[in-house]
Amino acid sequence: MVQAEKKLFVLDTNVLLHEPLAIYSFDEHDVVVPMTVLEELDQIKDRKKDVSRDARVAIRALEDCVSGASPEALVQGVPLTGVEPNSLAGTLAIFPDHQVEFEDQVALPGNNNDNAIINSALYLQQIHRDKAVVLVTKDINMRIKAKGAGLRHVEDYRSDQLVDDIRYLAKGFAELEGELWLRVGEVDSQQRGRFTEHTIARDQIDEEQLYLNQYLIDQGKDFCGQVKALTPDKVTLRDLGRDRLMGYHAWGISPKNIYQGMAMQALLDPTIDLVILTGPAGSGKTLLALAAALEQVVEQRRYERVIVTRNTPEIAESIGFLPGTEEEKMMPWLAAITDTLEVLHKHDESPSSSLQYIMDKANIQFKSVNFMRGRSIQNSFVLLDECQNLTPSQVKTIITRMGEGTKLVCSGNLAQIDSNYLTAVTSGLTYLVERFKMFDGSANVYLNGVVRSKLASFAEENL
Numbered sequence: 339m340v341q342a343e344k345k346l347f348v349l350d351t352n353v354l355l356h357e358p359l360a361i362y363s364f365d366e367h368d369v370v371v372p373m374t375v376l377e378e379l380d381q382i383k384d385r386k387k388d389v390s391r392d393a394r395v396a397i398r399a400l401e402d403c404v405s406g407a408s409p410e411a412l413v414q415g416v417p418l419t420g421v422e423p424n425s426l427a428g429t430l431a432i433f434p435d436h437q438v439e440f441e442d443q444v445a446l447p448g449n450n451n452d453n454a455i456i457n458s459a460l461y462l463q464q465i466h467r468d469k470a471v472v473l474v475t476k477d478i479n480m481r482i483k484a485k486g487a488g489l490r491h492v493e494d495y496r497s498d499q500l501v502d503d504i505r506y507l508a509k510g511f512a513e514l515e516g517e518l519w520l521r522v523g524e525v526d527s528q529q530r531g532r533f534t535e536h537t538i539a540r541d542q543i544d545e546e547q548l549y550l551n552q553y554l555i556d557q558g559k560d561f562c563g564q565v566k567a568l569t570p571d572k573v574t575l576r577d578l579g580r581d582r583l584m585g586y587h588a589w590g591i592s593p594k595n596i597y598q599g600m601a602m603q604a605l606l607d608p609t610i611d612l613v614i615l616t617g618p619a620g621s622g623k624t625l626l627a628l629a630a631a632l633e634q635v636v637e638q639r640r641y642e643r644v645i646v647t648r649n650t651p652e653i654a655e656s657i658g659f660l661p662g663t664e665e666e667k668m669m670p671w672l673a674a675i676t677d678t679l680e681v682l683h684k685h686d687e688s689p690s691s692s693l694q695y696i697m698d699k700a701n702i703q704f705k706s707v708n709f710m711r712g713r714s715i716q717n718s719f720v721l722l723d724e725c726q727n728l729t730p731s732q733v734k735t736i737i738t739r740m741g742e743g744t745k746l747v748c749s750g751n752l753a754q755i756d757s758n759y760l761t762a763v764t765s766g767l768t769y770l771v772e773r774f775k776m777f778d779g780s781a782n783v784y785l786n787g788v789v790r791s792k793l794a795s796f797a798e799e800n801l
Contacts, residue, residue, distance in 0.1 A: 344469060347367055347369050350476070354371075354375065354392075355396070359396075362399075368415055368429045370430075371432055374436075374451050403418060403430045415431035436454075453483075456480070456489065472491040508549070509616075510553060511783065511784070513555055515544065518556045518561050519561065526538075530576075533576050537573070540568075541571075552775075555596060562583055583596065583600060584596070586603060601785060604783060605630035611744070613781055615747065615748070616752065619754065621788055623749040624721075625681065628682070630747075641743070643701035644718070645719070648724045675721075707736065715741055717741075717742070717744060718743075721747050722749070725749065725767050728766035733770055752765060
């Protein structure tokens with residue numbers, strides 16, 4: 339086996355903020371962290387934002403690697419020994435970029451931090467002519483600048499991405515060509531409770547990637563199935579039927595299309611602990627989730643309370659400057675929930691009284707994601723709204739809080755990410771969809787189509 343040629347990776351600050359342990363992701367290759375990056379991490383670590391925690395973790399990881407090394411060894415590179423020692427591990431060096439003197443005039447001007455990091459990579463490219471020097475950054479504009487300045491190798495940090503293109507993200511359903519039963523041969527059908535389940539050969543379904551609780555619909559008018567069991571050559575489909583799905587209702591709300599029907603079925607299914615709803619603005623994610631929550635808390639008494647939470651925007655991450663209790667401070671960010679409650683009760687004789695009555699009856703609680711760590715939530719219907727702005731670690735923190743008898747609904751639109759440190763392929767919502775698609779206690783539905791209004795539908799398609 340021939341060992342690959344060693345490369346030298348120069349890391350930008352946003353890489354360490356995105357993945358604090360990124361220094362361990364480059365196998366046998368060498369890693370360089372410019373001094374400017376350390377200065378930026380130092381400035382960020384004391385901010386009252388979630389990103390400050392990532393900065394502190396990155397700093398501790400760097401300190402663990404370089405502690406005890408002499409200044410000379412630090413510049414030359416110290417062996418990278420991570421949690422799992424690797425015989426092919428490369429080195430980690432701290433580059434004193436403020437002392438750089440170029441042989442040729444190729445440096446970018448000014449005291450801009452991005453320019454200083456690019457200059458470090460350019461300098462290393464000059465002195466390591468026999469080695470590929472690669473600048474790794476998640477900043478698109480910085481990658482363009484580096485290329486324009488003469489850096490031959492520039493890359494995005496992708497080692498933690500589960501999908502390369504958001505268009506290939508699992509939608510939770512597959513639309514089959516033609517009618518399924520016209521091309522299926524042998525079928526083993528059994529009655530299980532209220533449902534009929536059909537076991538057929540996998541090669542009779544054109545869909546290559548099948549996963550548990552995935553919905554299947556064909557171009558006919560009747561069939562809709564859900565994958566309940568998988569073997570290498572067989573698939574068991576629960577026959578739901580389109581008419582049955584369209585007949586679901588919760589708190590006076592009925593599906594307007596087959597996609598909402600699939601979502602409603604998942605929301606009302608007591609065997610599914612996690613429901614992931616994605617889709618464009620106005621597709622009904624919050625309305626369906628809240629209607630299902632009220633139906634199961636107030637009418638069916640399956641859960642004891644409704645907990646609504648979401649991440650607060652980074653421009654105002656700390657909610658302490660607002661007066662009142664935690665719930666009162668959260669109200670500006672949870673206006674979408676109160677708007678939805680008003681829609682559900684707009685035809686009541688006294689909508690405002692009905693709203694307060696239902697909030698008390700369903701024990702609706704508004705919580706901040708910032709205060710979810712350490713809790714154990716039991717017998718609750720939890721709605722995590724706008725979770726496209728959460729990091730994978732934040733999503734993990736919330737899901738691991740869910741106790742017995744709790745159902746979690748995560749909703750979000752990957753086209754509306756507000757965080758400077760996330761993209762559609764690195765969002766916690768994307769990780770959630772991909773990691774849980776083979777978990778038998780979860781279902782994922784992409785709500786295709788805007789039903790809010792004709793205006794909203796036109797804007798979604800044309801703006």
